[in-house]
Amino acid sequence: MALDGKVAVVTGAAMGIGKAMTEILLQNGAKVALLDFNETAGKSLLEALKKQYGQEKTLFLTCDIESEEQTKAALQTTRETFGGIDIMCNNAGILNESTWEKTVSINLMGVIRGTYLALEHMSKLNGGQGGVIINTASMAGLGPLPSCPVYTASKHGVVGFTRAIAAASSALGYGIRINVLCPGFVQTDLFSNIPARLGKFSLLADATKKMAEKMETLSVSEVAECLLELVVDEMKNGEAFMVLPKSKKYMTFPVLL
Ligand SMILES: NC(=O)C1=CN([C@@H]2O[C@H](COP(=O)(O)OP(=O)(O)OC[C@H]3O[C@@H](n4cnc5c(N)ncnc54)[C@H](O)[C@@H]3O)[C@@H](O)[C@H]2O)C=CC1
Ligand SMILES: CCCCCC(=O)/C=C/C=C\C/C=C\C/C=C\CCCC(=O)O
Secondary structure, three states, X not given: OOOOOOEEEEEOOOOHHHHHHHHHHHHOOOEEEEEEOOHHHHHHHHHHHHHHHOOOOEEXXXXXXXXXXXHHHHHHHHHXXXXXXXXXXXXXXXXXXXXXXXXXXXXXXXXXXXXXXXHHHHOXXXXXXXXXXXXXXXXXHXXXXXXXXXXXXXXXXXXXXXXXXXXXXXXXXXXXXXXXXXXXXXXXXXXXXXXXXXXXXXXXXXXHHHHHHHHOOEOHHHHHHHHHXXXXXXXXXXXXXXXXXXXXXXXXXXXXO
């Protein structure tokens, strides 16, 4: 898919990986609606992006993806402002093993919500133009991160949901490709204050830091490059793309049928 003139939505766009995704989409000619519940960071980023890319290329919408009403309204406003939605990046996520229900609600339910609401605008069965949806999981969606059982569960959920809805999209003719990104450790706010995020597993903080040192960390722009690959490559549907500093690979899974 060529990005010039296309319309993208990025959740969790104010900081970290979402910010880098927003920037790479803009650099490649897309218009981007930035959704985030951090209004201060979102508005400040918007101001900088408008100076760099022009007034008409971006939009910031305060949106908590836990809220059906706010997410629905944000997608409607994006469509009314830019004329449609071609690319949906369900990226917002948290890591907090203490408030574990919230971790599941944002990381898994937020991705499902964002996908279903985007399909209403994008699916060819609803009169949409088709397009591509990219969900952000993690390497913890492919294997266990012992210090973060609930985060791990939420990310496995994102991988499973994405692969199944991608197969459904293909079988039912939605005209939408749906893929999932699975990065290793990335230098962002989420990857800071680790003991405080782990709750009853804080004793495993040192082991987690050692694991991250051994695997090495990614920059946000390395992850954004992989998002771009999944967006532009028309052959990619239902893929789980594992991204590490020195290697990236499309995962293979057991064939069930
Ligand atoms: N940093 C890392 O090591 C890795 C992160 N990931 C995933 O990448 C995604 C982005 O994470 P980072 O950029 O690292 O985190 P971050 O903490 O730097 O940025 C997350 C952004 O999402 C927003 N956000 C959080 N909850 C939200 C909600 N309910 N509604 C709207 N916005 C919300 C935050 O305000 C923030 O702007 C997450 O899904 C995370 O699980 C995946 C692999 C590794
Ligand atoms: C404090 C931790 C921050 C967590 C952020 C995050 O999502 C990082 C995850 C990094 C690694 C995930 C850990 C375990 C994955 C294990 C195995 C994957 C196996 C893949 C394979 O090749 O089969």
